[in-house]
Amino acid sequence: MRTCAILSSVLACVALFVACGGGSDPEPEPAEQNSRSIADLPEHKTSPLAQLMREMTAFGDTTRARLLRGEDLPPYPVHFKDMLTLESTPGMVDHTTYDPFAIAYLxxxxxxxxxxxxxxxxxFDELIQYCAACHGEVCPGPLVRINKLRMPG
Structure with missing residues (x-):
């Protein structure tokens, strides 16, 4: 019985110590947490494919706006074919999944x-649907932005 009481006391002290954060590093202030970004890390760099995807988004914005105003298409973006060969962010692209979507987009x-x-x-709306379909399988982060490129219903 006495052993049980001692064990209970030790466990209570350990629980109190852990709960109070004894011995651990203090949590960074919220402002400090929010000011850090993966882009701020010295080893972070934008992959060539990610940069091309940003250009494709800008193309989508411009093309959508032109079509809604009844204007002609912007010049054909020949360099978009590079999406099949550009280096991607490590671990983000499985080419057995990505390549068929890229070919369909082109x-x-x-x-x-x-x-x-x-x-x-x-x-144009079908083109954007190919973007959304691929990003639904490969890299879902930009889906909200991609869906905003769709033509009004």
Whole structure:
């Protein structure tokens, strides 16, 4: 019985010590936590594929705005074909999944520039659907941004 009481007391002290954070490093202040970003790390760099994806997003913004205003398409982005060969962020792209989506995107991009003017908004929306489909499988982070590129319903 006495052993049980001693053991209970020791466990209570250990629990109190752990709960009070004894011996651990203090948590950083919230402002300090929020000011840190992976982009601030010295070893962080944007991969060539990630940079191209940002250019593709800018192209999507511009193209959507032009089509909504009834204007012509921007110049064809020939360098988008590099999406098949550019270095990706390590661990982010499984080419057995990514490559078929990339090929389908490039095919739809070609189609967008070939369809009649009256069908361009639909062609553009299909292009964006390929982006969303790929990012639904490979890298879901940009999905919210991609969905904002869709044409109004």
């Amino acid at each position: 095919y739809q991009l070609d189609s967008l520039y070939k369809v009649p003017v009256a069908e361009r908004q639909q062609g």
